[in-house]
Amino acid sequence: MQDFLKRLPKAELHLHIEGSLEPELMFALAERNGVELPYASVEAARAAYAFEDLQSFLDLYYQGMAVLRTADDFFDLAMDYFQRAHAEGVVHVEISFDPQAHLARGIELSVQMEGLGRARRQAERELGISTALIMSFLRDCPADEAMRVFEQAAPYWETIDAVGLDSAERGHPPSKFTEVFARAKELGIPRVAHAGEEGPAAYVREALDLLDVCRVDHGVRCLEEPALVERLRDERIPLTVCPLSNVRLKVVKHIDDHPLPRLLEAGLVLTLNSDDPAYFGGGVLANYLACEQAFAWGKETFASLARNAIEVAFMDSRRRQALLAELDMVLGEA
Ligand code: HPA
Numbered sequence: 645m646q647d648f649l650k651r652l653p654k655a656e657l658h659l660h661i662e663g664s665l666e667p668e669l670m671f672a673l674a675e676r677n678g679v680e681l682p683y684a685s686v687e688a689a690r691a692a693y694a695f696e697d698l699q700s701f702l703d704l705y706y707q708g709m710a711v712l713r714t715a716d717d718f719f720d721l722a723m724d725y726f727q728r729a730h731a732e733g734v735v736h737v738e739i740s741f742d743p744q745a746h747l748a749r750g751i752e753l754s755v756q757m758e759g760l761g762r763a764r765r766q767a768e769r770e771l772g773i774s775t776a777l778i779m780s781f782l783r784d785c786p787a788d789e790a791m792r793v794f795e796q797a798a799p800y801w802e803t804i805d806a807v808g809l810d811s812a813e814r815g816h817p818p819s820k821f822t823e824v825f826a827r828a829k830e831l832g833i834p835r836v837a838h839a840g841e842e843g844p845a846a847y848v849r850e851a852l853d854l855l856d857v858c859r860v861d862h863g864v865r866c867l868e869e870p871a872l873v874e875r876l877r878d879e880r881i882p883l884t885v886c887p888l889s890n891v892r893l894k895v896v897k898h899i900d901d902h903p904l905p906r907l908l909e910a911g912l913v914l915t916l917n918s919d920d921p922a923y924f925g926g927g928v929l930a931n932y933l934a935c936e937q938a939f940a941w942g943k944e945t946f947a948s949l950a951r952n953a954i955e956v957a958f959m960d961s962r963r964r965q966a967l968l969a970e971l972d973m974v975l976g977e978a
């Protein structure tokens with residue numbers, strides 16, 4: 645099964661590139677840029693990744709990204725991740741990034757975009773993976789700041805596949821961002837949003853009604869509203885579920901208690917993702933393997949989750965057809 649899950653062509657739709665910063669690279673970049681880290685060693689950094697909730701993680705996540713200063717840093721960050729993902733059978737990666745978190749530290753948007761763009765092109769050329777870029781807004785910052793950043797990003801709109809919404813969820817409902825999401829829609833840019841991770845099912849509803857999202861990131865708390873579950877199923881709105889993240893941020897007590905089996909049972913379009921692999925104990929493959937351990941799903945189930953991800957990814961139709969054919973081949977050989 646392990647070999648099958650590795651060979652399965654996997655698309656990752658929910659990945660914060662800043663959350664892929666492994667302590668080894670964090671230390672290397674800190675050295676390169678003369679940034680002081682609050683950890684004595686790589687091991688001490690890993691040991692500090694014991695989270696109580698989303699906010700306690702976000703505190704270290706924002707602190708860690710302080711080592712990213714130049715375009716080369718963003719390039720190294722993304723390239724490092726693309727290589728690891730490629731090695732575990734990931735064929736398509738959609739990276740979210742948090743421009744406001746870097747702008748607040750004086751790192752220009754052009755620096756972020758140059759580094760990430762260069763890594764995307766190199767990964768596509770040298771590793772044969774396809775990529776997409778999601779510009780995420782910080783929901784715990786003012787809505788007018790998100791709008792300013794989005795307008796500032798006008799020269800890059802063509803390279804942005806979607807806008808997203810992340811950071812501290814509670815007390816920051818999707819409704820706060822109606823305007824900037826409407827602006828993205830007007831420009832024909834697709835929309836996704838984190839909702840129903842720590843926040844209530846009502847936030848998932850708001851993301852659909854007010855932000856017109858085509859996918860919901862996490863969304864696991866939709867189960868608290870049966871009518872919402874029906875709607876997600878009927879409208880085939882995909883959820884990008886991140887089981888190891890949910891365990892590490894105590895959204896669920898234990899992987900065995902994860903609602904994935906219930907979400908599957910409800911007939912929802914689900915995908916498996918890593919969220920912040922450097923902080924939550926592994927990449928996409930680790931998330932597939934954790935589900936195998938916990939739920940003992942068969943190959944067909946994993947293949948259908950991988951198929952969902954390819955079907956709802958931001959990629960051109962020829963690439964989609966090729967990856968679906970590859971998936972059928974791997975399943976046929978299994
Ligand atoms: O898991 C997350 N949730 C919300 N915001 C985030 N930003 C990075 N990771 C996360």
Ligand SMILES: [Zn+2]
Nearest residue numbers: 810838861919
């Ligand atoms: Zn996330």
